[in-house]
Amino acid sequence: xxxxxxxxxxxxxxxxxxxxxxxxxxxxxxxxxxxxxxxxxxxxxxxxxxxxxxxxxxxxxxxxxxxxxxxxxxxxxxxx
Amino acid sequence: xxxxxxxxxxxxxxxxxxxxxxxxxxxxxxxxxxxxxxxxxxxxxxxxxxxxxxxxxxxxxxxxxxxxxxxxxxxxxxxxxxxxxxxxxxxxxxxxxxxxxxxxxxxxxxxxxxxxxxxxxxxxxxxxxxxxxxxxxxxxxxxxxxxxxxxxxxxxxxxxxxxxxxxxxxxxxxxxxxxxxxxxxxxxxxxxxxxxxxxxxxxxxxxxxxxxxxxxxxxxxxxxxxxxxxxxxxxxxxxxxxxxxxxxxxxxxxxxxxxxxxxxxxxxxxxxxxxxxxxxxxxxxxxxxxxxxxxxxxxxxxxxxxxxxxxxxxxxxxxxxxxxxxxxxxxxxxxxxxxxxxxxxxxxxxxxx
Numbered sequence: 001x002x003x004x005x006x007x008x009x010x011x012x013x014x015x016x017x018x019x020x021x022x023x024x025x026x027x028x029x030x031x032x033x034x035x036x037x038x039x040x041x042x043x044x045x046x047x048x049x050x051x052x053x054x055x056x057x058x059x060x061x062x063x064x065x066x067x068x069x070x071x072x073x074x075x076x077x078x079x080x
Numbered sequence: 081x082x083x084x085x086x087x088x089x090x091x092x093x094x095x096x097x098x099x100x101x102x103x104x105x106x107x108x109x110x111x112x113x114x115x116x117x118x119x120x121x122x123x124x125x126x127x128x129x130x131x132x133x134x135x136x137x138x139x140x141x142x143x144x145x146x147x148x149x150x151x152x153x154x155x156x157x158x159x160x161x162x163x164x165x166x167x168x169x170x171x172x173x174x175x176x177x178x179x180x181x182x183x184x185x186x187x188x189x190x191x192x193x194x195x196x197x198x199x200x201x202x203x204x205x206x207x208x209x210x211x212x213x214x215x216x217x218x219x220x221x222x223x224x225x226x227x228x229x230x231x232x233x234x235x236x237x238x239x240x241x242x243x244x245x246x247x248x249x250x251x252x253x254x255x256x257x258x259x260x261x262x263x264x265x266x267x268x269x270x271x272x273x274x275x276x277x278x279x280x281x282x283x284x285x286x287x288x289x290x291x292x293x294x295x296x297x298x299x300x301x302x303x304x305x306x307x308x309x310x311x312x313x314x315x316x317x318x319x320x321x322x323x324x325x326x327x328x329x330x331x332x333x334x335x336x337x338x339x340x341x342x343x344x345x346x347x348x349x350x351x352x353x354x355x356x357x358x359x360x361x362x363x364x365x366x367x368x369x370x371x372x373x374x375x376x377x378x379x380x381x382x383x384x385x386x387x388x389x390x391x392x393x394x395x396x397x398x399x400x401x402x403x404x405x406x407x408x409x410x411x412x413x414x415x416x417x418x419x420x421x422x423x424x425x426x427x428x429x430x431x432x433x
Contacts, residue, residue: 002223003317
């Protein structure tokens with residue numbers, strides 16, 4: 001949200017927290033986020049079989065945050 | 081008066097009294113205020129600095145909820161390069177190294193760049209870097225930037241085609257020196273646009289311009305014009321990281337949209353970077369090795385606080401070897417580094433590091 005939308009940190013945290021239905025404080029809680037990331041299938045640090053990785057995870061993130069991620073869009077163009 | 085174990089700007093350990101520490105913090109803030117024409121730190125901020133530097137723990141952190149994201153320069157050279165980049169020279173690929181930064185070091189973003197990390201050197205290898213970025217975009221989750229240094233000095237003899245202005249200035253050939261600088265800036269801009277557009281073609285998330293303005297005001301101009309072009313024609317996110325706290329007037333009369341670039345301090349550098357359209361600004365404040373770590377951090381925070389106050393875009397302060405209050409040492413001590421980082425977050429209110 002900072003790199004592509006120029007959001008300052010409080011605004012960026014609020015945007016993401018609202019989209020994920022958590023508090024901004026929770027975004028930095030690794031226990032909360034580990035479980036949430038698995039639930040939403042948006043990519044984890046650990047390698048869990050069957051969960052989204054790479055571009056698949058980024059596609060889920062793009063949909064959740066209602067943004068476009070360029071590499072995901074390019075993949076869709078190639079698959080069309 | 082209690083004693084405080086701390087560091088100097090060169091990384092050496094030193095013991096100071098609390099009074100000496102407080103004097104250093106105030107003097108450093110006054111120095112920044114005097115040079116940059118920015119406000120000095122307020123009393124409660126000086127007290128916060130004292131709290132940070134007298135904390136008895138080796139490593140300190142921000143308060144819960146105040147965490148900030150990280151961007152990084154110099155790609156994964158920490159793992160794959162040698163001492164020339166403070167690297168460990170692990171026998172792994174650049175791609176594996178970037179993935180380690182995501183999954184082992186838990187970085188928020190990462191960049192890939194050519195090992196010889198300048199745009200001029202990276203240009204002939206751009207197709208190799210393109211496929212590396214493509215591979216990483218497919219396998220990682222965090223944003224992947226392409227990073228390189230404008231490093232306009234490489235366009236001067238003996239490395240480049242233009243006569244070194246430093247040689248011409250020594251012969252009092254000022255106009256000739258300026259002419260060579262502007263020619264170098266034009267070619268540097270052309271090369272940077274070429275490389276960055278190749279990265280846009282394959283969907284890189286952004287570009288990190290590292291050590292911008294290292295060759296002075298013309299170098300800065302080349303980068304600003306490159307950013308402007310990229311924001312008009314691509315979807316790349318752009319981070320501009322500086323090389324120094326003050327723009328050297330090697331040319332002296334270079335302007336960007338009516339602002340003379342020579343002599344700009346961080347909060348003024350911010351304005352032209354915003355005008356060019358960049359998304360993130362990374363100010364630099366240089367470390368003085370003969371001053372204490374607290375002196376250096378107080379000075380850096382005074383400058384960066386004003387940047388953050390005036391910014392309309394996110395600010396990711398450069399905090400690392402020799403900048404942002406961190407000691408100038410190839411492996412900066414973690415006690416000093418954590419204190420500089422906490423001060424930047426809690427006092428300067430940066431949006432990232």
